[in-house]
Amino acid sequence: MAGAITVALDAANYTLILMLVALGLAIVFGLMNVINMAHGEFMMIGAYVVLVCHQAGLPVGWGMLLAPVAVALLGLVVEELLIRRVYARLLDTILATWGLSLILKQSIVLAFGPGSYSVPNPLPAGVSVLGAPYPAYRLFVMVVTLAALGLTFWAFFRTEWGLSARSVIANRSMAACLGIDTRRLDRLTFAFGAGLAGLAGAVMTPLVSLDPQMGLGFLVPAFLSILVGGLGSVAAPLAGATAVGVTDHLVATFFSPVWAQGVVFTVAILLIRVFPDGVLAPARRRV
Amino acid sequence: MPTWAPVADRAPPGAALHLSGVVAGYGQGTELHGTSLSVAAGERVGLLGRNGAGKTTLLRTVMGLMRSREGELRFAGHDLRRLPTFGIARLGLAYVPQGRDLFAEFTVEQNLLTGLLALGGGGRDLSIAYEAFPWLRARRHERAGSLSGGQQQQLAIARAIVSRPALMMLDEPLEGVQPSVVAEIAGALRALCDATGMALLLVEQNVEVVLELCERVAFMESGEVRESQSSAVVRANPAVLDRYLGL
Numbered sequence A: 001m002a003g004a005i006t007v008a009l010d011a012a013n014y015t016l017i018l019m020l021v022a023l024g025l026a027i028v029f030g031l032m033n034v035i036n037m038a039h040g041e042f043m044m045i046g047a048y049v050v051l052v053c054h055q056a057g058l059p060v061g062w063g064m065l066l067a068p069v070a071v072a073l074l075g076l077v078v079e080e081l082l083i084r085r086v087y088a089r090l091l092d093t094i095l096a097t098w099g100l101s102l103i104l105k106q107s108i109v110l111a112f113g114p115g116s117y118s119v120p121n122p123l124p125a126g127v128s129v130l131g132a133p134y135p136a137y138r139l140f141v142m143v144v145t146l147a148a149l150g151l152t153f154w155a156f157f158r159t160e161w162g163l164s165a166r167s168v169i170a171n172r173s174m175a176a177c178l179g180i181d182t183r184r185l186d187r188l189t190f191a192f193g194a195g196l197a198g199l200a201g202a203v204m205t206p207l208v209s210l211d212p213q214m215g216l217g218f219l220v221p222a223f224l225s226i227l228v229g230g231l232g233s234v235a236a237p238l239a240g241a242t243a244v245g246v247t248d249h250l251v252a253t254f255f256s257p258v259w260a261q262g263v264v265f266t267v268a269i270l271l272i273r274v275f276p277d278g279v280l281a282p283a284r285r286r287v
Numbered sequence B: 001m002p003t004w005a006p007v008a009d010r011a012p013p014g015a016a017l018h019l020s021g022v023v024a025g026y027g028q029g030t031e032l033h034g035t036s037l038s039v040a041a042g043e044r045v046g047l048l049g050r051n052g053a054g055k056t057t058l059l060r061t062v063m064g065l066m067r068s069r070e071g072e073l074r075f076a077g078h079d080l081r082r083l084p085t086f087g088i089a090r091l092g093l094a095y096v097p098q099g100r101d102l103f104a105e106f107t108v109e110q111n112l113l114t115g116l117l118a119l120g121g122g123g124r125d126l127s128i129a130y131e132a133f134p135w136l137r138a139r140r141h142e143r144a145g146s147l148s149g150g151q152q153q154q155l156a157i158a159r160a161i162v163s164r165p166a167l168m169m170l171d172e173p174l175e176g177v178q179p180s181v182v183a184e185i186a187g188a189l190r191a192l193c194d195a196t197g198m199a200l201l202l203v204e205q206n207v208e209v210v211l212e213l214c215e216r217v218a219f220m221e222s223g224e225v226r227e228s229q230s231s232a233v234v235r236a237n238p239a240v241l242d243r244y245l246g247l
Helices: A002-032 A039-055 A060-081 A090-112 A136-158 A160-170 A172-177 A182-207 A216-229 A235-254 A257-274 A281-286 B055-062 B085-090 B108-119 B127-132 B149-161 B179-196 B207-213 B231-236 B239-245
Strands: A126-129 A132-135 B017-024 B032-039 B044-048 B070-075 B093-096 B167-171 B199-203 B216-221 B224-230
Touching (some): A002 A160, A002 A182, A002 A235, A039 A090, A060 A182, A160 A172, A172 A182, A216 A235, A216 A257, A235 A257, B032 B224, B055 B167, B149 B179, B179 B207, B199 B207
Parallel strands (some): B044 B216
Antiparallel strands (some): A126 A132, B017 B070
């Protein structure tokens, strides 16, 4: 029983982080039709911001607060210098952001070397969840990711920015005719998506080893999540992330991580075959 | 009936639209060949012409959805050629495109709220829309896509007026609307203009409604405004209609 609870909590942990990454990717794609291949690197840079803060002698928690802000600012710069020049050219966005991901990875190699780093766990204590011992930090990660997801939904469905963003997703030129500054919205939304990735990278730092390649390990399942869930609503990538994250984690735990990759891809291909628009496609009206 | 006035700081009461010698088109093609047209403050102008005469292109060019290559485009003293589409909208120009372009997945109320975004943020006051079309209030939580064609058109007009525009441009608002609803929509438009002093630039195939609603009619042919007459003159001399609309 205790073992089952631990496995379930671990799966939830992984899935929530995956949701954060996939959501940022999906919002940017939905709004701007930009496929951001550098999204994993935004996550990686969020992790390195925590590392830099730690090396500077600041508490790890400070790094985690700073990372999403820093990566969002990086997103602003990237949008201005690169992304806005390739809007409306889907293939070019893939090439341009892939190039960006290479540049970001190589910059980290130049600054920190290719080796891996680790950051100490700020909450090393353990707690008991329904009788199962569980690391307190992992619970903290779940709380932070749930809060970030909740905040994103609130912003999307309850604020003027969200109404503008949903209008632009639904019909860009009509939104402009209603007086929505689509340019400013693109800029802010790209920064917001980058910030979500930065946060995901930051909260993971005490749990994983940091290296310049760490982004890819999340980019691929995040793309799969979007393919499986579809883009019909903001909830769809979350459903996809649940399918991908839970499958991956359970198979990796009970069989092996290698099998997990194979099973996740097979399940994803089957789901996409059966639901070409994503498993939540019938619920698309809710956006 | 609503008693609001157009937002004065955005579009002064004397706000007028002037196009002169406008050349525009998609890609290499040219659809407006030096078009000139003026709409005075509070004036209601109908734009008539055969399919492909350039009426929709003209409206889209005013909104900056298409960029003019030559000529002058001014509204309330502002050079529209230098402004992005959202900036043009914020001057007090509202546009109801052909096919309405409602946000079908949004509720009625959410659609109306998007209309307020032209005011540059703030405000959730939709009373203008509910006064003009009272039935909208009862159905405000319904999905816009679930409304009938005529209702959707009324919602599109309501969405355009919540920002209190000085000029509303409509592209075939009566297309696909049941005959019984045509009079209702035309009546609402007239009442809105009368009550608020809002100007109107109306592209519509229903000549009868255009002549009744508008003070002046401009005829387009081959991407140019060829002639402009008061509605009374056109009524007295319907031959002009045959020239520009007959097959």
